[in-house]
Amino acid sequence: MSTYNFAYLDEQTKRMIRRAILKAxxxxxxxxxxxxxxxxMPYGWGTGGVQVTAAILGKQDVLKVIDQGADDTTNxxxxxxxxxxxAGVETTTHTxxxxxxxxxxxxxxxxxxxxxxxxxxxxxxxxxxxLEPRETETxxxxxxxxxxxxxxxxxxxxxxxGHIATTYAYPVKVDGRYxxxxxxxxxxxxxxxxxxxxxxxxxxxxxxxxxxxxxxxxVKSLDFEDHPFERTRFSRPCALCxxxxxxxxxxxxxxxxxxxxxxxxxxxxxxxxxxxxxGELLGETLVKQARDVRNGR
Amino acid sequence: MVAETPLLSVAGLxxxxxxxxxxxxVGFDLYEGEVLAVVGESGSGKSTLLxxxxxxxxxxxxxxxxxxxxxxxxxxxxxxxxxxRLLLRTDWGFVHQxxxxxxxxxxxxxxxxxxxxxxVGWRHYGNIRTEAGDWLxxxxxxxxxxxxxxxxxxxGMRQRLQIARNLVTRPRLVxxxxxxxxxxxxxxxxxLDLIRGLVADxxxxxxxxxxxLAVARLLSHRIMVMKGGTVxxxxxxxxxxxxxREPYTQLLVSSVLQV
Numbered sequence: 413m414s415t416y417n418f419a420y421l422d423e424q425t426k427r428m429i430r431r432a433i434l435k436a437x438x439x440x441x442x443x444x445x446x447x448x449x450x451x452x453m454p455y456g457w458g459t460g461g462v463q464v465t466a467a468i469l470g471k472q473d474v475l476k477v478i479d480q481g482a483d484d485t486t487n488x489x490x491x492x493x494x495x496x497x498x499a500g501v502e503t504t505t506h507t508x509x510x511x512x513x514x515x516x517x518x519x520x521x522x523x524x525x526x527x528x529x530x531x532x533x534x535x536x537x538x539x540x541x542x543l544e545p546r547e548t549e550t551x552x553x554x555x556x557x558x559x560x561x562x563x564x565x566x567x568x569x570x571x572x573x574g575h576i577a578t579t580y581a582y583p584v585k586v587d588g589r590y591x592x593x594x595x596x597x598x599x600x601x602x603x604x605x606x607x608x609x610x611x612x613x614x615x616x617x618x619x620x621x622x623x624x625x626x627x628x629x630x631v632k633s634l635d636f637e638d639h640p641f642e643r644t645r646f647s648r649p650c651a652l653c654x655x656x657x658x659x660x661x662x663x664x665x666x667x668x669x670x671x672x673x674x675x676x677x678x679x680x681x682x683x684x685x686x687x688x689x690x691g692e693l694l695g696e697t698l699v700k701q702a703r704d705v706r707n708g709r
Numbered sequence: 710m711v712a713e714t715p716l717l718s719v720a721g722l723x724x725x726x727x728x729x730x731x732x733x734x735v736g737f738d739l740y741e742g743e744v745l746a747v748v749g750e751s752g753s754g755k756s757t758l759l760x761x762x763x764x765x766x767x768x769x770x771x772x773x774x775x776x777x778x779x780x781x782x783x784x785x786x787x788x789x790x791x792x793x794r795l796l797l798r799t800d801w802g803f804v805h806q807x808x809x810x811x812x813x814x815x816x817x818x819x820x821x822x823x824x825x826x827x828x829v830g831w832r833h834y835g836n837i838r839t840e841a842g843d844w845l846x847x848x849x850x851x852x853x854x855x856x857x858x859x860x861x862x863x864x865g866m867r868q869r870l871q872i873a874r875n876l877v878t879r880p881r882l883v884x885x886x887x888x889x890x891x892x893x894x895x896x897x898x899x900x901l902d903l904i905r906g907l908v909a910d911x912x913x914x915x916x917x918x919x920x921x922l923a924v925a926r927l928l929s930h931r932i933m934v935m936k937g938g939t940v941x942x943x944x945x946x947x948x949x950x951x952x953x954r955e956p957y958t959q960l961l962v963s964s965v966l967q968v
Contacts, residue, residue, distance in 0.1 A: 543813065556791045560828025564813075567827065568820050570834055571856045636834040 419466040419499040425449055429467035429622070433613060436624035441586030442554070443537050448620040458491060458516060459617025461533035465514045468529060468613070469495065474502045476510035481518035481659065481676030488516070505679050517580070519601040521658050521680040524610035526627060532595045534616035537623065539583045539593035559591050562634055570639055579644060585632045586625055594631075600644040600659045605631040650675045651693035653684035714776055716741050716882060716914050717762075722771035724761050730938040731757035734771070737933060737943070741881065742912040746929035746946065748919060748961070754938035755918040756886060762916060763803055763884045764793055775882070798825055802875030802883035806890045808867035811874070812859045818845060818870050819855040825878045844873040848903060865896035869903065876907065885917040889924055901927050922965050926950055934958050 417423065425447075432446035451459040469475065475495055479487035483505040491514060492503050504510050507520040514531040524530065540550045543561050553561065562583050569577045582599035586592045594605060595614055605612060605625060612625040625631060633641040649656045651672040658680065660673040672693050675681035690697050715738035724731035732754035739745055747755045760766040762773060764785055774782045778800065785793065797803075805811040812821050822841035823831075831837050842852055848869040859867050868888060875883060888904065889897040905928055908915055919925055925932055925946060932949045934942040934957070942955045953959045 543816070552790075556794060558794065558828065560824060563827040563832070564816060564820050564824050567823055567834065567837065568817060571817055571819055571838075637832050638835050 416498045418471070419469045419495065419501075420451075421449065421463065421466045426467040429463055432622045433464065433467065433624065436613070436622050437611070437626050439590070440626055440629050441590030441592040441623060443621040443623045445620055446622050448617045451617065452494075453490075455618040456535060457487060458514070458533035460615030460619075460622070461514050461516070461531050461617075462491060462494070462615075463617060464531045464613050464615035464622060465495065465512060466499075468531075469499055469501060469512060471499075471501065473511045474504050474509055475499075476504050476507060476513045476520075476679075477515075478513065478518060478520065478677075478679075479516045480661070481520070482678045484678060506683075507679055517595060517597050518659065518676055519597065519604050521655075521675070521677040522683075524608060526609045528610040530608075530610050530612045532597070532612065532614045534593070534595040534614045534621070535618070536581075537593060537595075537614065537616040537619050537621040539581075539591055554590060557589070559585075559634075562591050563636070566634060566636065566639075570636070576635065576639055576641070582641075583634050585634060587629050588632075591634070592623060592625075592631075598644060598659060599633065599641075602631070602633045602641070603643060607631075646673065648673055650681060650684075650691050652691040653681045653689045653694075654691040655680065655684055655689065714782065715739055716743075716776050717916075718774040718782065719762065720772050720774075722758070722761060722773065723769045724757050724766060725769045730754070731766075732761070732935070733938045735935075735940055736771075737940075739882075739914050739916065741914055742908075743931065744908060744913075744915040744917065744929040746917050746919060746925035746932045747935060748922060748925050748932060749935035750920060750961070753935040755920075755935055757938075758935070759884055759886055759916065759918045763801070764797070778881075798828055799878045800880050800882065802880040804868075804871055804875055804883065804885040804888045806887040808859065808864070808871045811871045812867065814859050817856045817858055818850065818862070821859065821870060821874050822877050825874065829878060840877065841873075844877050845870075847876075847907070848873040849899075863896075864892050865900060868892065868900055872904065872907070876911065876913075879911070880913070882914045882916075885915060885919075887919055887921075888917070889919075889921065897924075904928060922950060922962065934961065 428447055432444045436444045449463060451462055453459060477488045477492040479485040482488060495501055496503055507522040512529050516533045538550050540561050543565055544550050566576050580596045580598045581593050582602055584592055584594055584602060594602060607628055607630060609627050611627050614623045635641040646660050650658060650660060652674050655675055659676045661676045663672050663674055665672055717739040720736045722735040723733050735758055747758060749755050761768045773785045775785050776782050819838060819841045822844050823837045826837050826840060842855060845852060845855055850866060850869055859870055889900055901924060917928060929946045932946045933940050936957050942949060942958050950962055953962050
C-alpha cells in the first residue's frame with residue numbers, strides 16, 4: 413500500500429483530471445481534452461474510466477465496477493482489485509450501496525440516486541468520427557452546432573435496413589446543445605441517461621477526452637420525425653429471474669443451437685432471485701420440474 | 710429592380726503564394742442567371758481564383774461582395790465562420806473536378822444528396838428521401854441506384870451525383886472546377902447538356918473554370934481569359950472566341966483541334 417499514492421495517480425495528475433471534469437460538467441456533452449496518463453493496463457480496457465475514477469475517489473467512497481452489466485467478468489474484477497489495492501476503498505456489487513460506479517457500457521437496472529457517480533469507459537468519444545475523419549473539422553462542427561452529418565448516419569441505417577439499426581453508441585443531444593456519443597452503451601439505456609439524478613462522467617484514455625452529463629440534464633436520442641427513437645425490446649423475460657423490461661444477454665448453452673437469455677445486470681438478477689423470483693431455466697426450477705415429472709409418473 | 714445589382718461583385722482580388730503570384734487584381738461582376746467561364750492554360754491562376762472566390766483561400770488583397778438572400782451586399786470574408794459555412798452549404802455550390810472530393814464516398818447516393826437537407830434542419834426521413842430521389846431523377850440517375858455508394862458509380866455518374874448534391878438546397882451561385890475533366894467525350898457531351906439544362910431551368914449563376922474552350926462556348930455567356938495570374942481579356946463568349954484580340958487568346962483559340 414505504501415508504495416502507491418492513494419488511488420494510484422499522483423495528486424497533481426488528479427488535480428489536472430478534476431479540472432477537466434469540472435469543465436466537462438459546466439459544458440454538458442462537450443469533450444474536454446486532458447493529459448491522459450499511461451495506466452497499468454492496455455488502451456481499450458478502461459484507461460479513461462480508471463483515471464476519472466482515480467481522480468474522484470475519496471477514502472469514504474464505495475466502489476462498484478461492472479463490465480457489460482456484470483460484476484464478475486475479467487475487466488470488472490481486475491479494475492475492482494486495482495482500486496482495492498491502490499486506494500483501499502470499500503467495494504461492492506450492490507448498486508444501491510455504491511457511491512461511484514465505473515461501467516463498461518451498461519447503466520445498472522436499479523434506479524440511481526443523487527450523490528452517486530457513474531463513470532463510463534469510452535473508446536471513441538467523437539460521435540461523427542466514422543463519417544468525418546478530421547478532428548479539426550469535427551471540433552468546428554461541434555462549435556458551430558452543425559450536426560446534419562449525424563442524421564446522415566441514421567439516414568444510411570434506414571436506407572439500408574428499413575429502420576435505425578444502430579443499437580449501441582446511439583448518438584444523443586445533451587442539454588439541447590452538444591451531440592454526444594454515450595460510449596458503446598446499448599441504446600436500451602439511452603432513455604435512462606435523460607434527467608438522471610446521478611452524475612455521469614465519461615473518460616476516453618486513448619483519445620484523451622473527458623465529458624459529462626450533470627444530474628437532471630436532458631439527454632435526447634437523435635431520430636427522424638417518421639422514424640422515432642425506439643428502445644430495444646426483448647420478447648421474453650430473464651431465464652433466471654423472470655425480470656421483464658431489462659436488458660438481456662444471450663448465452664449459448666450447447667452446440668445444438670441451445671441458448672438462454674439472462675439479465676446483463678448480475679446484481680439485479682441476484683437480488684431478484686434472492687427475493688424469490690424464479691425464471692424458467694433457473695437450476696432449482698429445472699430440478700423441481702424434473703422431480704415433479706418423476707413423481708408424477 | 711433587384712436584378713440590376715450584381716449577385717457577386719469582385720474587385721482587385723489578389724492572392725500571392727509568398728513571392729509568387731496566384732492571381733492578381735481580378736475584378737468582375739456576375740449577375741443572376743449568368744454563366745462566366747474562366748479559361749487559360751494550366752498555372753494561369755484559374756484554380757487559385759476559384760478557391761479564393763469560394764472562400765477556401767484567404768485573399769492577399771481585394772474584396773468579394775455577395776448579395777445575400779435579404780438583398781444586402783456583404784463582403785464574404787467579413788462574414789462570421791458560422792454564417793460563411795451556412796452560405797457555402799445552402800446558397801452556394803461547388804462542383805469539384807474530382808468527384809471524390811465533393812462526395813462522401815462511403816455514404817449512399819441518397820445520403821449524399823440528403824446531407825445538405827439534413828444540415829439545414831430537415832428531420833423527416835420520407836421527405837428527405839423523396840426530395841433526394843427527385844434530384845437524382847433530374848440528373849438522370851436511376852432510382853434503383855439511390856442506395857448504392859458513389860464508389861460503385863462511373864465517373865460520369867459521380868459527377869452528376871455531385872451536381873445533384875449541390876443543387877438540392879437551390880443555391881443561387883455555383884462554382885465549377887473543370888466539371889468535365891477526365892471524362893470521355895460522349896459522357897462529357899451528356900454532362901454538358903445536363904448542366905446547360907439545369908442552369909437555364911434554375912436561373913443559376915455559375916463561375917466555371919475550364920481549360921476546354923468547347924465547354925466554355927457551350928455553357929457560358931461571358932468569358933475571362935487568364936494568363937500568369939492576371940485577366941488579359943474579357944467579353945461575351947462568342948465575341949472572344951470568334952474574334953480574339955489578345956495574341957495569347959488567339960493562340961489559345963487556334964490551338965483547339967478541329968475535327
